Amino acid sequence: MEKSQFQNPWFPYLLLLPQMGIIAVFFLWPAAEAIKSSFYLEDPFFGNATFVGLDNYRDALSASDYKRTAWFTAIFTVLVSVLSLALGLMLAVSADRVLRGQSTYKTLLMWVYAIAPPVAGLIGVMLFDQHIGPLVDFVAIFGWEMRVGVNYWDTGLAMIIVSTWKQVPYCFIFFLSGLQSIPTSVKEAAKVDCRSETRRFWSITFPLLAPTTFFLMILNITYAMFETFGTIDLIVKDQPGNSPVTLVYKVYRDGFRGNDLGGSSAQSVILMIIVLLLTIVQFRLIEKRVHYN
Amino acid sequence: MKNLKLAAAIAAAVSCGPALAQTEIVWWHAHGGQLGETVNSIAEQFNASQSEIVLTPVFKGGYEDTLTATIAAFRAGEQPNIVQVFDAGAATIIGAQGAVIPAEDLMTQAGVEFDANNYISGVRYFYADSEGKMVGMPFNSSTPILYYNIAALEKAGVEPPKTWEEFESIAPAIVDAGYIPLAQSHSPWIWTENFHSRHNLPFASNNNGFDGSDGTKILVNNDAIKMHFSKVKEWLDKGWYAYYGAGWGDNQTPFENSEVAMWLGSSGSFGGLLNSVDFEFSATYLPYWEAITSEPTQTFIGGAALFALTGHSDEENKATAEFFKFLSSTDVQKFWHKETGYVPITTAAYEAAKAEGYYDEKPQAEIGIKQLSLPSGDNSKGYRMGFYVQIRDVMNREYGRIFAGETDVESAFNVIEEEGNKLLDRFSKTN
Incomplete structure (x- = not known):
């Protein structure tokens, strides 16, 4: 292959510039600001800041509920990521197999993704409402008195279900296109060699979907950790009380509700470090097992 | 138009x-x-x-x-x-x-x-x-008052309570009449902030925080309020009080549905209640503990x-x-x-x-104003504390844990005091 396709060696950098500019303005700069303000306590109106060293970090980590919040965030993230992945894959495989009315199924399954997050959140909240929620009435038949907003794990479960429900269609779309890009020749060859559909799925289809799965796994983790705070806020109805919350929700609450910019920044920097480590682990350990064609 | x-x-x-x-x-x-x-x-x-x-x-x-x-x-x-x-x-x-x-x-x-x-x-x-x-x-401007379902109290054959002692004596009759006696919509506002002003108890140092944020400490860890919350937990266990979470509406709904006979809400809830309920209701002052004071003061x-x-x-x-x-x-x-x-x-x-x-x-509409015009005391004006949204979050969380049986009253108030003071200290450094 020829080494350079560009006449001017600076030209590729010029093409990269818009993307880099966006990253700098929307990621690097705010991240730098967050790191800076995490060492200060700031008067919100005038921005008069007092340098407090590591106090914000110390206060954040020593808060009595930090461990509990971190623990819930971990459980929440794992369950939401894995459940949306599993359900998305299951639905995609089933929809791929359907011969008649396939597009109707597909549309219905993707439908949820088109609903704006606040609306989806509100629907979820209504389903789980302790006074009028139909799902609460349903589980009451089995003697389960579900009390979202009062009982810690009932509330947590509602958050996990609503957040998963929002993410399943996204996984579904990617898995479906992944399935459809598997060459028919491969599938047919596999059919000749092996009669068991389950075995064919695990030894041929699933490995071929590995890049998609890996990609979705990273996106799901990011979604569960960072993009679910709106849903959480709707479920706790703006008053978290004794309900479980995630680390990002706490960042939002302290920063935007409580106007504690320093404390909120310190918490978001801690989170940034966690995600950085997590991403490194994912790429180092898991990506090795993923085979791209 | x-x-x-x-x-x-x-x-x-x-x-x-x-x-x-x-x-x-x-x-x-x-x-x-x-x-x-x-x-x-x-x-x-x-x-x-x-x-x-x-x-x-x-x-x-x-x-x-x-x-x-x-x-x-x-x-x-x-x-x-x-x-x-x-x-x-x-x-x-x-x-x-x-x-x-x-x-x-x-x-x-x-x-x-x-x-x-x-x-x-x-x-x-x-x-x-x-x-x-x-x-x-x-x-x-609104202030916390006690709303009651007239028919429910009549059925139980009781009068609306002036004090929490009276509440304890009438609660069993209300239960027998088929109602949950009490619900309440905002524990930090009604049962903490206004609890202190109703009983004329100091809520924070530095003149309840009005003299400035430097060195202001929250005084919430006191025997009076701990007694109150121990009682509330007892009421909850006996079925005299029902807790529906930290949200306002979740606690108001059961009163509107005639499941709960009395509800502590805001004087500003009056207009909304008139539209949402189909039963006769009235209102009275926020009850106080006779064991704490014989001269209750105004709320803020x-x-x-x-x-x-x-x-x-x-x-x-x-x-x-x-x-x-x-x-x-x-x-x-x-x-x-x-x-x-x-x-x-x-x-x-x-x-x-x-x-x-x-x-x-509409006599109910006057209760809030009359309560705000009751005799005042040194500690009935309210409070001034920074990062107070977070302090309320801590209160709501700890109260929820008391009601869920995850913690006891003593440790809950230790946590509120400790985290409250930490937040106040942080706030004083921002200015």
């Missing part, structure tokens, strides 16, 4: 001629829905009442959203003239030296008549500084106040002062009171509503 009014306004503007340039001022508020309509109507009335000033009300979302938007605008130098800030945010905006022109100064400087004594006492001091100078202009207000922000021309500030005067006028206050259920902030408006016979017709 709106177009007609607009046309009228334009016609008025045109007929005045270009010699009189109009001053435009902006008011950011946190009232959507029905309340928002009433706010707009007040602004329209103000604009129609004179020709020099045009006031534009802007709905900015909930209380916290409005405060956050104001801070962002302030830092960009684009703040509105007037902003509505809620009780728990008062320390943030008043603590920001130079962000607010005290309402009293604003009006005196503009030559608009002002007399602090015209305002109802429970309303006057909450948004004032330590000398009693009014910094915020109280707007939507919740809700929000209007603040005049700095950074505007004298002309605009004068216009803001004119609007504050208009807002405090008897007719406007009476209109606001009747329309929304919030208490009138001036004695004159209260007297006027009374003279009209409004309270003969």
Whole structure:
């Protein structure tokens, strides 16, 4: 292959510039600001800041509920990521197999993704409402008195279900296109060699979907950790009380509700470090097992 | 209708001629829905009442959203003239030296008549500084009162309780009548902040925080309130009290559904209740513990106040002062009171509503004002604490844990005290 396709060696950098500019303005700069303000306590109106060293970090980590919040965030993230992945894959495989009315199924399954997050959140909240929620009435038949907003794990479960429900269609779309890009020749060859559909799925289809799965796994983790705070806020109805919350929700609450910019920044920097480590682990350990064609 | 009014306004503007340039001022508020309509109507009335000033009300979302938007605008130098800030945010905006022109100064400087004594006492001091100078202009003011379902209490054959001791004696009869005796919508506001003022107990050092944020400590870890919450937990276990979480509405709904006989809510809930329930209800004062005091004092207000922000021309500030005067006028206050259920902030408006016979017709609407006018004490004016939104979050969390049996009253109040003081200490460093 020829080494350079560009006449001017600076030209590729010029093409990269818009993307880099966006990253700098929307990621690097705010991240730098967050790191800076995490060492200060700031008067919100005038921005008069007092340098407090590591106090914000110390206060954040020593808060009595930090461990509990971190623990819930971990459980929440794992369950939401894995459940949306599993359900998305299951639905995609089933929809791929359907011969008649396939597009109707597909549309219905993707439908949820088109609903704006606040609306989806509100629907979820209504389903789980302790006074009028139909799902609460349903589980009451089995003697389960579900009390979202009062009982810690009932509330947590509602958050996990609503957040998963929002993410399943996204996984579904990617898995479906992944399935459809598997060459028919491969599938047919596999059919000749092996009669068991389950075995064919695990030894041929699933490995071929590995890049998609890996990609979705990273996106799901990011979604569960960072993009679910709106849903959480709707479920706790703006008053978290004794309900479980995630680390990002706490960042939002302290920063935007409580106007504690320093404390909120310190918490978001801690989170940034966690995600950085997590991403490194994912790429180092898991990506090795993923085979791209 | 709106177009007609607009046309009228334009016609008025045109007929005045270009010699009189109009001053435009902006008011950011946190009232959507029905309340928002009433706010707009007040602004329209103000604009129609004179020709020099045009006031534009802007709905900015909930209380916290409005405060956050104001801070962002302030830092960009684009703040509105007037902003509505809620009780728990008062320390943030008043603590920001130079962000607010005290309402009293604003009006005196503009030559608009002002007399602090015209305002109802429970309303006057909450948004004032330590000398009693009014910094915020109280707007939507409410106070916690006890609502009760008349039929439920009649069926149980009991009278509404004046004290918590009385409540304990009547609760079994209410249970027998088939009702849950009590629910309550805001533990930090009703059972913590106003608990202290009703019993005239200090809630924070430094004159309840009014003397400044330096060294202010929360005094919530005291025997009186710990006794109260131990009792509440007992009530919960006996089925005398039901807890539906930290949200306001979740605790109000069972009262509206006639499952709960008595509900502690806001005097401002009155208008909404009238529309939402199909049974006869009445209201009475927030009960107190006779074991703690034999001379219960007044409660203070919740809700929000209007603040005049700095950074505007004298002309605009004068216009803001004119609007504050208009807002405090008897007719406007009476209109606001009747329309929304919030208490009138001036004695004159209260007297006027009374003279009209409004309270003969709706005696429940008077309870809040009467409670705010009860004898005052050294500790009944309210509190001023920074990062108070977070402190309330800690309270709600720990109360929820007490009710869920995850912690005991003693450790819960240790946590509230410790984390509250840590937040207060952090806040004092921001100024």
